[in-house]
Amino acid sequence: MDILQSLLLGFATSLTVPNVFAALVGASLGIMIGAIPGLGSVTGVALLLPLTFQMDPITGIIMLGALYYGCMYGGSYSAIMLNIPGDAPAVVTALDGYPLSKKGQAGKALFTANISSFIGGTVGIVMLTFMGAALARIGLMFGPAEVAALVVLALCSIGWLLGDSPKKGLISTFVGVMLSMVGIGLAFGQPRFTFDSMYLLNGISFIPLVIGMFGFSQVLEMMVNRIDAEGLMQKIGLRKSLLDRSEVRRIIPVSLRSGVLGNLVGILPGAGATTGSFLAYVLERKVGRNGDELGTGKIEGVAASEAGNNAAAAGSFAPLLSLGIPGSGTAAVLLGGLMMWGVQPGPMLFQNSPDFVWGLISSMYLGNVMAVLAALAIIPFLVKLLRVPPAFMIPVIAVICVVGAYSVNNSMFDVWFMLGAGVVAYFMNVAKYPVAPLLLAFVLTPRLETSLRQALDISRGDFSIFFNSPIALTLLGVTALFVVFPFARKLLPSQKRKMLAK
Amino acid sequence: MTRMKWVGKTAMSGVLCLAVFSGSASAWEPERNVEFIVPYSAGGGSDINARMLVEVIRQNDFVDQTILVNNRPGGSGAVGNSYTFNKRGDDHTIMTFNGGQMMSMVTNDADVQLEDLTPLGTLALDTLLLGVAADSDIENVDELVEQAKQDPGSVTIGGAGRGGEDHLAFAMLNSSLGADFQYVPFGGTGEVTSALLGGHIDAAVYKLGSRMDPAQVRSLAALAEERLEAPYDDVPTFAELGHPDIKLMIFRGYAGPPDMPAEAVAYWEGVLEKASESEQWNNDYIDKNNLIGTFVGAEESAEFYSEEKARYTEKFKEVGIIE
Amino acid sequence: MVRGGGNMNIEKSPEKESLSCLPGLVTIGIVLMGAAWAALGYFKYGFWVNSGPGGGFFPVVAGLGAAVLGIYEFLFSPVKVKAVGIKGLWPAAAMAVTVASIPLIGMVLAMALFIVLWILIVERKSWYKAVLTGAGAGAAIYLVFSLWLKVPFPQGFFLEMIK
Numbered sequence: 001m002d003i004l005q006s007l008l009l010g011f012a013t014s015l016t017v018p019n020v021f022a023a024l025v026g027a028s029l030g031i032m033i034g035a036i037p038g039l040g041s042v043t044g045v046a047l048l049l050p051l052t053f054q055m056d057p058i059t060g061i062i063m064l065g066a067l068y069y070g071c072m073y074g075g076s077y078s079a080i081m082l083n084i085p086g087d088a089p090a091v092v093t094a095l096d097g098y099p100l101s102k103k104g105q106a107g108k109a110l111f112t113a114n115i116s117s118f119i120g121g122t123v124g125i126v127m128l129t130f131m132g133a134a135l136a137r138i139g140l141m142f143g144p145a146e147v148a149a150l151v152v153l154a155l156c157s158i159g160w161l162l163g164d165s166p167k168k169g170l171i172s173t174f175v176g177v178m179l180s181m182v183g184i185g186l187a188f189g190q191p192r193f194t195f196d197s198m199y200l201l202n203g204i205s206f207i208p209l210v211i212g213m214f215g216f217s218q219v220l221e222m223m224v225n226r227i228d229a230e231g232l233m234q235k236i237g238l239r240k241s242l243l244d245r246s247e248v249r250r251i252i253p254v255s256l257r258s259g260v261l262g263n264l265v266g267i268l269p270g271a272g273a274t275t276g277s278f279l280a281y282v283l284e285r286k287v288g289r290n291g292d293e294l295g296t297g298k299i300e301g302v303a304a305s306e307a308g309n310n311a312a313a314a315g316s317f318a319p320l321l322s323l324g325i326p327g328s329g330t331a332a333v334l335l336g337g338l339m340m341w342g343v344q345p346g347p348m349l350f351q352n353s354p355d356f357v358w359g360l361i362s363s364m365y366l367g368n369v370m371a372v373l374a375a376l377a378i379i380p381f382l383v384k385l386l387r388v389p390p391a392f393m394i395p396v397i398a399v400i401c402v403v404g405a406y407s408v409n410n411s412m413f414d415v416w417f418m419l420g421a422g423v424v425a426y427f428m429n430v431a432k433y434p435v436a437p438l439l440l441a442f443v444l445t446p447r448l449e450t451s452l453r454q455a456l457d458i459s460r461g462d463f464s465i466f467f468n469s470p471i472a473l474t475l476l477g478v479t480a481l482f483v484v485f486p487f488a489r490k491l492l493p494s495q496k497r498k499m500l501a502k
Numbered sequence: 503m504t505r506m507k508w509v510g511k512t513a514m515s516g517v518l519c520l521a522v523f524s525g526s527a528s529a530w531e532p533e534r535n536v537e538f539i540v541p542y543s544a545g546g547g548s549d550i551n552a553r554m555l556v557e558v559i560r561q562n563d564f565v566d567q568t569i570l571v572n573n574r575p576g577g578s579g580a581v582g583n584s585y586t587f588n589k590r591g592d593d594h595t596i597m598t599f600n601g602g603q604m605m606s607m608v609t610n611d612a613d614v615q616l617e618d619l620t621p622l623g624t625l626a627l628d629t630l631l632l633g634v635a636a637d638s639d640i641e642n643v644d645e646l647v648e649q650a651k652q653d654p655g656s657v658t659i660g661g662a663g664r665g666g667e668d669h670l671a672f673a674m675l676n677s678s679l680g681a682d683f684q685y686v687p688f689g690g691t692g693e694v695t696s697a698l699l700g701g702h703i704d705a706a707v708y709k710l711g712s713r714m715d716p717a718q719v720r721s722l723a724a725l726a727e728e729r730l731e732a733p734y735d736d737v738p739t740f741a742e743l744g745h746p747d748i749k750l751m752i753f754r755g756y757a758g759p760p761d762m763p764a765e766a767v768a769y770w771e772g773v774l775e776k777a778s779e780s781e782q783w784n785n786d787y788i789d790k791n792n793l794i795g796t797f798v799g800a801e802e803s804a805e806f807y808s809e810e811k812a813r814y815t816e817k818f819k820e821v822g823i824i825e
Numbered sequence: 826m827v828r829g830g831g832n833m834n835i836e837k838s839p840e841k842e843s844l845s846c847l848p849g850l851v852t853i854g855i856v857l858m859g860a861a862w863a864a865l866g867y868f869k870y871g872f873w874v875n876s877g878p879g880g881g882f883f884p885v886v887a888g889l890g891a892a893v894l895g896i897y898e899f900l901f902s903p904v905k906v907k908a909v910g911i912k913g914l915w916p917a918a919a920m921a922v923t924v925a926s927i928p929l930i931g932m933v934l935a936m937a938l939f940i941v942l943w944i945l946i947v948e949r950k951s952w953y954k955a956v957l958t959g960a961g962a963g964a965a966i967y968l969v970f971s972l973w974l975k976v977p978f979p980q981g982f983f984l985e986m987i988k
Binding site: 178 | 847848850851852855858859862865866870875876877878879880882883884886887888890891894895897898902912913914915916917920921923924927928932936939940943944948950954958962966969970974975976977978979
């Protein structure tokens with residue numbers, strides 16, 4: 001088979017001692033950068049990029065690829081252990097990861113995250129290897145109308161995360177929508193709700209908002225409920241943190257299907273890893289065996305989210321390599337790197353520099369393996385870290401929140417904003433308003449608004465653009481089913497409903 | 503591979519007279535670390551520009567002190583601009599200053615304007631092109647205009663962002679070609695390209711520096727002053743097509759805090775000139791980012807910027823982005 | 826002290842340490858925000874423009890939704906919450922003071938001081954444990970953020986003066 005042969009050729013180029021070493025260094029640095037709240041893969045790759053110019057291009061891209069993967073792995077750590085998602089996709093990881101930590105199963109959650117990251121990432125890379133070009137073509141079929149329909153589907157699925165009181169969940173969702181409208185939207189160009197502050201001109205910064213609403217509010221919570229904090233810091237032996245065979249068996253199918261779905265979403269222009277991990281989570285909630293219990297601290301939830309976002313990350317390389325279109329912020333920075341080395345991504349890339357392309361693809365396998373190895377070595381130390389008593393842990397977490405919020409934009413405004421968001425989220429928790437729907441609505445709504453406006457600009461205000469496209473029509477049909485189905489079910493007075501409400 | 507090297511004079515001839523460097527020996531030199539403000543996030547165009555410049559300066563010992571890059575993103579550049587503005591009297595602060603940054607000052611009516619900063623020099627220029635997908639029926643600008651005239655508003659042109667370079671280029675096309683096009687803003691050139699290749703929009707405007715692949719996208723015309731080099735050498739400029747007012751050269755320059763003393767300005771101008779002449783800068787930055795290399799001194803840059811600002815303001819008013 | 830936890834204290838004397846009107850206040854806050862967003866969205870940003878949703882469309886929909894549901898919540902489903910710890914506001918206030926001091930003493934020192942004072946005053950641990958933790962965290966922040974990742978932290982008024 002031609003592709004297999006090329007891939008082997010790629011491995012022949014990439015599997016040298018310096019390259020393996022570069023991958024290991026890249027993966028370890030990536031895990032560290034990813035684990036720091038406020039710093040993500042875009043910053044990591046941008047910081048390391050100048051360093052790699054001195055290297056051989058293949059070594060350089062291997063190191064960056066491994067760093068990228070490392071960041072994805074590390075991003076889940078603070079989400080699971082401290083309830084501080086380091087980046088947008090990790091918000092979904094925190095939904096089940098942090099409850100697991102509270103039950104004293106942080107180790108299991110961390111291992112689950114990394115094993116499913118590995119599986120999801122590998123699924124993504126395999127799909128990229130064998131059908132990358134075809135997938136990229138499919139991605140092109142998603143114009144504004146189709147993306148809008150996809151986001152509508154994602155938004156409606158927030159409905160399943162509303163919690164005990166659907167009304168309160170809905171209110172939270174609306175608050176998220178309102179907050180996301182701050183700033184100059186791409187669709188309209190007018191500054192909205194900025195109150196003449198230049199800091200709000202580009203909208204509310206997501207990471208400080210998340211650090212405040214998840215992380216800092218957690219600090220406040222811990223002060224009140226020391227018992228929770230105690231549970232978090234239970235002494236757990238490493239052996240108890242390992243996954244047993246039945247647990248591994250539980251997460252493998254989840255990771256596989258989330259990987260496929262995440263990869264497909266990652267290919268779409270501008271959809272990104274967050275939509276990938278979120279839709280994978282929603283899928284798991286619908287089809288998974290323990291679907292209804294997701295959100296209460298189930299390893300399946302962590303697995304779905306992590307596999308989904310790693311596969312989406314791999315997916316975003318498909319348009320980059322076969323069309324020269326960066327599918328994510330990090331891919332855009334990598335594109336800059338590729339050009340610096342004199343490589344022009346595009347349809348001709350596979351023909352013009354096959355050794356480079358296959359070297360890069362094989363390096364993704366390598367980077368993924370190195371990242372999972374480095375991560376497995378790090379987790380035992382992390383689990384030990386959790387044994388630090390709350391008396392020391394609480395002030396340190398508070399400090400991490402401040403430093404993390406500052407580092408995103410080097411801005412004191414963001415620090416103050418983070419503190420305010422933390423207090424607000426604490427009050428919301430007290431009043432039983434769930435915070436997760438707020439954050440997801442915050443991420444998804446601007447995408448919907450932009451795509452909707454783009455589609456209507458293209459069709460000159462004709463809404464039939466949504467119904468003439470088979471893809472958009474299908475997605476909207478699925479959404480309609482999902483919305484109607486629960487209502488139909490509500491009419492059935494059965495115990496099922498009680499289970500659903502959980 | 504494309505190679506652009508119009509050093510200085512040719513690129514700016516229409517706008518400016520020759521770039522004259524004031525060769526006076528400068529009395530001022532930095533005594534401590536220099537803060538290099540980038541008003542955008544790490545990894546963006548201005549960030550790459552700044553980090554590359556720092557690298558060139560460091561390796562060639564153009565400046566004795568350490569230069570630290572400091573990203574101050576936010577408000578489409580407004581946060582960084584105002585940070586630099588507040589460093590009045592500190593000659594150890596410099597900032598990247600580009601065309602898009604100045605446009606957002608205009609469209610957002612920002613507190614800190616061009617007049618509040620001290621331009622230090624310009625090292626690179628970029629321009630824009632109008633293109634369609636390679637498999638499109640449209641072969642030239644006239645056909646595109648014709649189609650738009652038959653059914654006003656039916657021809658969609660995509661671009662990156664609203665109120666930025668691409669939108670301004672669109673505004674120029676719309677007002678000078680005598681046809682009614684529809685602008686569709688996207689989050690970045692990557693998204694524009696996929697919409698174009700997927701057939702969701704009819705045409706697109708994009709920067710030369712985004713290195714659109716000629717195999718996928720057929721460029722119809724350039725907003726440049728003169729013919730571009732390969733692989734865009736067969737693309738006519740709008741001036742050649744009889745629309746001399748459709749032109750847009752986007753500058754990548756540098757600025758300091760307000761009222762920087764002449765000695766400090768001369769010092770930084772000298773450093774920039776040396777960098778612009780270095781082989782490393784031209785190979786690693788200008789060529790690889792597909793930009794047009796140039797060197798324009800402080801005074802000429804100031805003049806150029808304020809002329810451009812007037813032009814931006816006028817065009818944005820025409821399309822109703824500002825009042 | 827640790828195992829006893831704040832929770833017990835609260836249950837013992839709810840009237841002292843509780844803000845049971847708080848959920849209502851939160852709901853009122855959301856209703857007001859929703860009303861403001863809907864009004865600004867409708868009158869300033871435009872609900873329906875160029876035969877499609879305008880800049881005010883989502884603000885109006887979400888604002889009205891939040892306001893209407895919020896009023897319903899407020900009137901018909903009073904929340905039965907367990908007493909709320911005002912204690913939760915303590916760390917926020919302490920951190921606010923610390924953050925306000927950053928322009929004076931710089932990020933790293935402020936963060937280290939916060940940890941030291943917290944462990945000493947709130948947790949009542951021995952001073953050497955406090956200083957050790959504070960110094961360790963400060964050093965880690967400095968090494969990772971300032972030296973390695975080159976994050977430009979505010980250095981503080983005093984350090985700037987010395988330079």
